[in-house]
Amino acid sequence: MDIVRRNNVTVTGNPHGPSVVLAHGFGCDQNMWRLTVPALAEDYRVVMFDYVGSGRSDASAFSEDRYSSLDGYARDAVEVCDALDLRDAVFVGHSVSAMIGALAADAAPERIGALVMVAPSPRYVDDDGYRGGFGADDIDELLASLESNYLGWSAAMAPAIMGNAERPELGEELKNSFCATDPDMARVFARTTFLSDSREDLKRVRVPTLVLECTQDVIAPQGVGAFVHEAIPGSVLITLEASGHCPHLSAPAATNQALVEFLAGLR
Amino acid sequence: MMCRADQQPDPHRAGDETSDAVFAALLEDSAEELYESAPCGYLSTLMDGTIAKINGTLLGWLGLEREAVVGRMRFTDLLTVGGKLYHETHFAPLLRMQGEISGIALEIKQTGGGRIPVLVSSVVKHGSTGEPLLIRATVFDARDRRSYEEELLRRRKAAEEARKQAEADRARLQNALAVLQQSLLPDILPSIPGMEAAAHYHAASPDRLGGDFYDVFPLDGNRFAFFLGDVCGKGPQAAALTSLTRYTLRAAALHDPDPVCALSTLNSVLHERYTGSGDPRYCTAVFGTLEPDPATGQVTVHLAAGGHPPALVLRADGTADYLPTPGGLFVGILPDAHFATATTTLDAGDTLLLYTDGLTEARTGEDRTALFGEDSLLAFAAHQAGRSPQAVIHALTGLLNGFGDGLDDDTALLALGVPVRPATSPATRNPE
Numbered sequence: 227m228d229i230v231r232r233n234n235v236t237v238t239g240n241p242h243g244p245s246v247v248l249a250h251g252f253g254c255d256q257n258m259w260r261l262t263v264p265a266l267a268e269d270y271r272v273v274m275f276d277y278v279g280s281g282r283s284d285a286s287a288f289s290e291d292r293y294s295s296l297d298g299y300a301r302d303a304v305e306v307c308d309a310l311d312l313r314d315a316v317f318v319g320h321s322v323s324a325m326i327g328a329l330a331a332d333a334a335p336e337r338i339g340a341l342v343m344v345a346p347s348p349r350y351v352d353d354d355g356y357r358g359g360f361g362a363d364d365i366d367e368l369l370a371s372l373e374s375n376y377l378g379w380s381a382a383m384a385p386a387i388m389g390n391a392e393r394p395e396l397g398e399e400l401k402n403s404f405c406a407t408d409p410d411m412a413r414v415f416a417r418t419t420f421l422s423d424s425r426e427d428l429k430r431v432r433v434p435t436l437v438l439e440c441t442q443d444v445i446a447p448q449g450v451g452a453f454v455h456e457a458i459p460g461s462v463l464i465t466l467e468a469s470g471h472c473p474h475l476s477a478p479a480a481t482n483q484a485l486v487e488f489l490a491g492l493r
Numbered sequence: 494m495m496c497r498a499d500q501q502p503d504p505h506r507a508g509d510e511t512s513d514a515v516f517a518a519l520l521e522d523s524a525e526e527l528y529e530s531a532p533c534g535y536l537s538t539l540m541d542g543t544i545a546k547i548n549g550t551l552l553g554w555l556g557l558e559r560e561a562v563v564g565r566m567r568f569t570d571l572l573t574v575g576g577k578l579y580h581e582t583h584f585a586p587l588l589r590m591q592g593e594i595s596g597i598a599l600e601i602k603q604t605g606g607g608r609i610p611v612l613v614s615s616v617v618k619h620g621s622t623g624e625p626l627l628i629r630a631t632v633f634d635a636r637d638r639r640s641y642e643e644e645l646l647r648r649r650k651a652a653e654e655a656r657k658q659a660e661a662d663r664a665r666l667q668n669a670l671a672v673l674q675q676s677l678l679p680d681i682l683p684s685i686p687g688m689e690a691a692a693h694y695h696a697a698s699p700d701r702l703g704g705d706f707y708d709v710f711p712l713d714g715n716r717f718a719f720f721l722g723d724v725c726g727k728g729p730q731a732a733a734l735t736s737l738t739r740y741t742l743r744a745a746a747l748h749d750p751d752p753v754c755a756l757s758t759l760n761s762v763l764h765e766r767y768t769g770s771g772d773p774r775y776c777t778a779v780f781g782t783l784e785p786d787p788a789t790g791q792v793t794v795h796l797a798a799g800g801h802p803p804a805l806v807l808r809a810d811g812t813a814d815y816l817p818t819p820g821g822l823f824v825g826i827l828p829d830a831h832f833a834t835a836t837t838t839l840d841a842g843d844t845l846l847l848y849t850d851g852l853t854e855a856r857t858g859e860d861r862t863a864l865f866g867e868d869s870l871l872a873f874a875a876h877q878a879g880r881s882p883q884a885v886i887h888a889l890t891g892l893l894n895g896f897g898d899g900l901d902d903d904t905a906l907l908a909l910g911v912p913v914r915p916a917t918s919p920a921t922r923n924p925e
Contacts, residue, residue, distance in 0.1 A: 374642060
């Protein structure tokens with residue numbers, strides 16, 4: 227199987243630099259890293275990809291069974307690393323991808339040498355003595371929101387959205403397309419994301435880890451970043467003065483600075 | 494009526510005083526008044542989502558006072574939790590990337606606990622140096638539209654369920670049909686000591702339920718019986734008749750294998766079953782017995798036919814002839830029927846060929862108006878004379894396939910022959 231094509235892998239930046247993998251979370255695709263890439267391109271080989279079922283991945287490779295657990299997405303991440311034969315790469319995961327990165331680093335320690343967790347949450351639903359920020363009912367509401375917002379997705383347009391590297395002009399016409407996915411696949415990803423519990427997996431993280439949290443994050447409320455930091459021995463926690471769940475979009479300068487300093491410290 | 498945008502109201506026309514007053518009132522409608530009382534919600538926020546300005550319409554929908562909102566709440570505070578999640582994972586990133594986003598379905602919370610489905614469009618206002626300054630949003634009441642969409646979604650799901658159910662039903666029916674079809678024809682022909690047999694069946698209907706039938710089965714001692722026929726009609730009704738016919742003939746033959754007796758029994762059964770049903774049904778059939786002579790290897794064939802095309806005998810010397818059975822009546826039409834009989838002897842290399850009229854009535858020629866006919870069949874058979882039953886059936890199968898859409902009826906073929914060299918009995922076990 228052609229993983230590079232399946233996961234719409236793009237490689238940019240300095241081909242001789244250490245590898246940094248940027249992994250998007252639930253919602254959109256690798257375009258989320260548009261403001262991050264310029265800060266890394268000079269010194270690092272930057273690898274981006276779309277999980278199967280997101281962005282311009284090969285939708286035909288989707289299987290509800292595989293992607294009903296975060297392990298399925300972690301396999302995507304490891305397979306992308308394998309396909310490019312990455313060694314000691316830094317895996318930067320946003321949101322649920324932070325946990326996917328922890329699973330991938332555990333599964334392929336030779337591939338992933340460090341983790342950056344952007345706005346991570348190991349569990350979104352509240353539990354005894356743990357505040358994730360959501361009730362199970364809230365997740366159902368999100369699923370309903372997904373159903374009423376196809377963001378330009380339709381069966382007729384899907385082939386154009388799902389991969390038309392040879393016809394980039396189509397991308398211009400498709401407003402919202404980079405967040406557009408088959409609603410059935412988006413629903414699977416949403417359920418897998420928001421009903422997962424990765425708290426135990428954090429204890430197995432053995433690589434240098436940077437945790438980036440935002441002061442005003444609706445999805446990962448304050449306290450969750452500290453939980454992640456405390457669960458991963460030796461990790462670094464940085465709280466960004468940023469609102470929302472996407473500091474790499476809402477506060478790119480501060481995010482990039484924290485990222486670049488952490489990367490420099492690894493060399 | 495066509496209106497041009499640059500058309501000016503004519504102040505000199507009669508009866509225009511009222512419209513003048515309306516026009517004046519419109520001009521007095523300040524921008525502020527338009528903003529506050531617009532038929533949609535207006536909202537401006539800082540880039541971090543803090544609400545900086547909100548109009549009266551939206552405050553009314555929310556049931557909130559301006560003082561409680563401006564500078565105190567963020568846009569996401571107005572949303573349901575699911576909407577917040579959607580905002581953070583889709584809405585906000587898209588707005589950041591594109592500078593605008595339109596027609597996103599969200600739900601706003603009312604102070605009384607109610608919810609209003611809305612459609613939100615937002616645009617980012619940039620400063621002179623291109624830095625994002627604030628976000629402007631319009632909020633449309635989408636209650637009617639949402640209920641309509643939900644109805645569509647519900648129907649789509651129902652249609653999807655129905656389609657899945659229909660597919661499952663179809664698979665189940667096809668399975669049932671296949672089982673039924675197998676009960677109409679022998680899986681494999683029995684091995685007949687000193688003889689060879691081959692058959693072919695072409696079902697015309699897409700559900701593969703046919704109205705033709707054949708069978709070969711052992712009688713007492715070393716005798717065997719065979720039959721082949723064609724019930725009137727096609728499809729499930731024909732298949733039901735076929736089933737009755739097949740098992741009646743088998744049972745009748747065990748009681749008395751005389752061909753006329755067997756067909757007479759079938760005649761009585763069909764006549765009794767279908768007379769008075771308002772749906773008279775009948776069949777044509779050839780029934781016969783095979784009586785091998787172990788000393789000579791010859792096989793004596795006794796057969797009787799009711800309304801069925803004559804059997805063909807292909808001789809080892811390369812000739813072929815019909816074995817006429819004229820005057821036999823359709824089976825099941827009359828309470829007492831007459832059936833024609835014939836007898837022949839098969840020597841080494843001879844083959845008896847039985848067929849149904851699907852073969853002879855296949856339409857040929859470019860315009861598919863001519864019938865293949867008995868003369869053409871005889872000529873074709875003469876070319877095959879001297880060959881094994883398998884080879885004859887193989888050649889005829891090729892002929893049938895060549896008819897293409899000219900073959901529109903069920904067709905059954907059965908060939909019974911005496912091999913040139915004694916056939917090895919399949920009952921003989923391999924010493925290995």
